[in-house]
Amino acid sequence: MLRLRSWMFVPGHSEKMVSKALALDLDAVMLDLEDGVVPSLKASARPIVAGALAGAGPSRPARYVRVNGIETQDLIPDLEAVVGPGLDGLVVPKIETVEQVEAIAGLLDRLEGGRRLPPGAVRLMLAIETAKAVLAAPALAAASSRVSGLMFGAEDFSRDLGLPTFRTGRARDFIYARSAIVTAAAAAKVTAIDGVWPDLTDEEGLEQDAVLARDLGFAGKSMIHPGQIAAVHRVFTPTAEEIAFAQHLISDFEKAVADGSGSISFGGQLVDRPIYERACAVVRQATATITMA
Ligand code: COA
Numbered sequence: 001m002l003r004l005r006s007w008m009f010v011p012g013h014s015e016k017m018v019s020k021a022l023a024l025d026l027d028a029v030m031l032d033l034e035d036g037v038v039p040s041l042k043a044s045a046r047p048i049v050a051g052a053l054a055g056a057g058p059s060r061p062a063r064y065v066r067v068n069g070i071e072t073q074d075l076i077p078d079l080e081a082v083v084g085p086g087l088d089g090l091v092v093p094k095i096e097t098v099e100q101v102e103a104i105a106g107l108l109d110r111l112e113g114g115r116r117l118p119p120g121a122v123r124l125m126l127a128i129e130t131a132k133a134v135l136a137a138p139a140l141a142a143a144s145s146r147v148s149g150l151m152f153g154a155e156d157f158s159r160d161l162g163l164p165t166f167r168t169g170r171a172r173d174f175i176y177a178r179s180a181i182v183t184a185a186a187a188a189k190v191t192a193i194d195g196v197w198p199d200l201t202d203e204e205g206l207e208q209d210a211v212l213a214r215d216l217g218f219a220g221k222s223m224i225h226p227g228q229i230a231a232v233h234r235v236f237t238p239t240a241e242e243i244a245f246a247q248h249l250i251s252d253f254e255k256a257v258a259d260g261s262g263s264i265s266f267g268g269q270l271v272d273r274p275i276y277e278r279a280c281a282v283v284r285q286a287t288a289t290i291t292m293a
């Protein structure tokens with residue numbers, strides 16, 4: 001299964017951006033009703049997002065809606081507007097406790113029943129964007145079978161930590177939070193998606209940030225602009241060289257096992273079962289078609 005790599009935020013009040021995004025070569029859209037939409041436009045954004053979901057075509061890009069947080073008055077009207085056929089999942093912002101995940105899952109249980117959706121159809125991508133959420137990440141990831149992944153909310157997290165207005169650390173700033181999120185997601189067998197790179201003019205910075213995220217174990221990255229998609233796909237898709245290397249390694253290791261040896265030297269490096277299994281995962285990822293995270 002090729003994991004969903006590119007997740008783009010789209011302001012829900014912009015009919016133009018919403019329809020443009022649904023036609024892009026993108027793995028997942030996040031139609032935004034939360035911080036990308038000012039309070040005075042939230043009511044008019046809901047029908048735009050609902051209309052786009054109702055009229056959406058085939059399965060790619062996957063369609064997620066970022067609803068407002070559970071502590072706001074906006075969550076219920078958001079859910080009333082968007083839960084229905086065409087919705088793959090919700091991005092849930094500022095989640096911090098298992099009880100909050102359970103409460104949202106309970107609201108969905110009730111709504112799905114009346115709206116021609118199979119139970120559990122609406123998945124949850126939990127935005128981990130406060131210190132409290134990072135510490136609770138393992139429990140949050142396992143809180144409901146609806147949870148499809150954890151997404152790092154880098155900008156809100158920076159606020160919680162008291163970091164400067166503009167990030168300068170070329171991503172060193174988030175090593176602990178990012179690794180904690182990836183590990184929590186892996187333990188619960190769900191996907192982990194990195195936060196956004198906010199500087200639209202700094203392509204090199206985006207690429208470096210994406211490479212670091214991939215090396216830390218993220219399956220993909222969230223984005224704010226169509227100009228960021230190509231770099232994210234490049235970084236989170238195995239290259240032809242990586243695939244060929246993995247295939248060669250698999251073949252040599254399988255021959256060695258048939259000859260009774262559990263580890264080999266491959267190009268001067270130790271290869272044993274976990275390394276072989278990682279190579280198999282690279283090949284699987286490269287050959288499968290995109291399916292839901
Ligand atoms: N989704 C869909 N389309 C987008 C887009 C997005 N996130 N960002 C830009 N576009 C479109 C523009 O509408 C424009 O389309 P056009 O060529 O048909 O006119 C094209 O891509 C090029 O955009 P550009 O002119 O470079 O940017 P902009 O000045 O229109 O917008 C932002 C810049 C930052 C305002 C815009 O990218 C945006 O709103 N991003 C989302 C921010 C967000 O969601 N923040 C909250 C989550 S962290």
Ligand code: MG
Binds near residue numbers: 035093153155156
């Ligand atoms: Mg936010």
